[in-house]
Amino acid sequence: MSEMIPTDSKSNVAEYTVSEVSGALKRTVEDAFGHVRVRGEISGYRGPHSSGHAYFALKDDRAKLEAVVWKMTMSRLKFRPEEGMEVIATGKLTTYPGSSKYQIVIDNLEPAGAGALMALLEERKKRLAGxxxxxxxxxxxxxxxxxxxxxxxxxxxxxxRDILHRIADRFPLHVLVWPVRVQGETAAAEVTNAVEGFNALPAGGAIPRPDIVIVARGGGSLEDLWGFNDEALARAVAASTIPIISAVGHETDWTLVDMVADVRAPTPTGAAEFAVPVKAELESTLAGLSARLKACMRRSLDRRRETLKATARMLPSPDQLLALPRRRFDEATSRLGRGLEVGTERKRAQLGALRLQPQLLSRRIADARKLVDRDLARAQAALRGRVGEQRRNFARLSGRLRHEPIERRQRLLRESLALLARRHGQAMALKLERLRNRVDQTERLLATLSHQGILERGFALVSDLDGNLVTRAAELSSGTALTLRFADGTAGAVATSGEARPRPRTSAKAPKPGGQGTLF
Known part of the structure; x- marks a missing residue:
């Protein structure tokens, strides 16, 4: 005790300050309860404070005890405290003079037996399964x-190390490791962030997005694996778009992560075996399939080759296929020369029979003019008849339509007659124009085909005394009298050299005008 404060009071009872009383109580409580184990239910837990300390209370059905866990102790806890969990807290009792309260400063915190954790685990399991x-x-x-x-x-x-070694043995590929704590207060939060972080990686980015994620941890007690029973972690694994393999603990250990994961592996090594196939086995399988494929292809080619040979034996040879066309070609070739000669002679005889004379063309032009005059007379007669008929119709209609205005009917008839006259005039003009064009074309053809134009260029027609044209010098003999026709008249001449030969005649009958010969 500290020294008493003198007082003028007449009482002999000692007086203390509030601090003295609080300090005395603090020392008394700490000396009497320096190390205690308290069993109770967590109440009012809201997680660590911003300073890292955690404040809550332990209670039972009759009392309540304030509790505090300092920041350094929180990092050493094997599991995270939760509201309503029954725990056993180890620490010392002390007082807090600022509020006249006593509390327990917890050095260690553990569940009150496996039954409490299992009850909490079963409650979460039912909720997530629902x-x-x-x-x-x-x-x-x-x-x-x-x-x-x-x-x-x-x-x-x-x-x-086991996972990397197993993957390297089976099928070496790219492995991304996200380091986390797998035990303690922050284990669940770190694993949750890792799962969400892998899912947040963009496809084709600088860091490749994993095709499979393995969540792994070694074996341990229920308290050691408690972080993998976290509800937030279970929901993150369930929401992952990347397939997840859970390999937490040994084969007999089960956590919520194992239940929500896409595949549960009994061990971390088993997870690596689930993730990748054996490269040697794949190569062996591919080699076997390749050998089978080559054998099948060889057998198929052999069968097709035999089928082709059998089909080829059934087909005729090229000489057999081309024998008949070749014979026809040879026969046509042998007839081609003779047919060409015969066709040439026929065309020559047909051309010789044609006599293009100016008198013939002039007669045709005169006939065409007569036809034009006849059509013109017929058109004029038809016009006069049509006009007379219209006049008679007009007179008949005038008698019938006495009540209509005569002037209007006369005007309509005059307009109709004028229209007919214009149409007749246009038709006649068109007809005459067409006939005129035909006559002009015939005159141009006459000028083109007439020999008079050739004579104007200095040529002459040679004929004998009988009027037959002489076209070859071989047809003349010395002393033969000839007639030379020029553009402006005729003149006589005598051949001074040459030998008279008979005019060649063809035995082939000239084809009819407009007909066509054949080469065969």
């Missing part, structure tokens, strides 16, 4: 040949 997070139809299939595998585990344990 939401359908454990259903098989929502679980995703693992890709057969992943390119990148993400692993969420501790970077310092044996688990990551």
């Amino acid at each position: 939401e359908g997070l454990f259903d098989q139809d929502r679980k995703k299939r693992l890709p057969f040949m992943p390119l990148t595998i993400g692993v969420i585990t501790s970077p310092t344990g044996a688990v990551i």
Whole structure:
């Protein structure tokens, strides 16, 4: 006790300050309860304060005890405290002079037996199962040949070495490791962030997005694996778009992560075996399939080759196929020369029979003019008849339509007659123009075909005394009298050399005008 404060009071009772009383009580409580184990239910837990300390209370059915867990102790706890959990707290009692309260400063916190944790676990399991997070139809299939595998585990344990070694033995590929704590207060939050972080990676980004994620941890007690029973972590795994393999603990250990994951592996090594196939086995399988494919192709080619040979034996040879066309071609070739000669002679005889004379063309032009004059006379007669008929119709209609204005009917008839006259005039003009064009074309053809134009260019027609044209010098003999026709008249001449030969005659009958010969 501190020294008493003198007082002028007549009482002999000692007086103390509030601080003295609070300090005395604090020392008394700490000396009497320096190390205690308290069993109770957590109440008022809201998680760590911003300073890292946690404040809550332990209670039973009759009393309540304030509790505090300092920041350094929180990081060493094996599991995270939760509201309503029954725990056993180890620490010392002390007082808090600022509020005249006593509290327990907890050094260690553990569940009050496995039954409490199991009860809490069963309650979470029922709630998540009711939401359908454990259903098989929502679980995703693992890709057969992943390119990148993400692993969420501790970077310092044996688990990551086993996984990497197993993947390297089976099928070496790219592995991304997201280091996390797998035990303690922050384990669940770190694993949750890792799962969400892998899902947030963009496809084709600088960091490749994993095709499979493995959540792994070694074995341990229920308290050691309690972080993987976190509800937030279970929901993050269920919401993952990347297939997740859970490998938490040994084969007999079960957590909520195992139930919501797409595939549960009994061990971390088993997870690596689920994730990748054996490269040697794939190569062996491919080699076997390749050998079978080559054998099948050889057998198929052999069968097709035999079928082709059998079909080829049934087909005729090229000589047999071309024998008949070749014979026809040879026969046509042999007839071609003779047919050409015969056709030429026929065309020559047909041309010789044609006599293009100016008198003939002039007669045709005169006939065409007569036809034009006849059509013109007929058109004029038809016009006069049509006009007379219209006049008679007009007179008849005038008698019938006495009540109509005569002037209007006369005007309409005059307009009709004028229209007919214009149409007749146009028709006659068109007809005459067409006939005139035909006459002009005939005159141009006459000028083109007439020999008079050729004579104007200095040529002459040679004929004998009988009027037959002489076209070859071989047809003349010395002393033969000839007649030379020039553009402006005729003159006589005598051949001074040459030998008279008979005019060649063809035995082939000239084809009819307009007919066509054949080469065969």
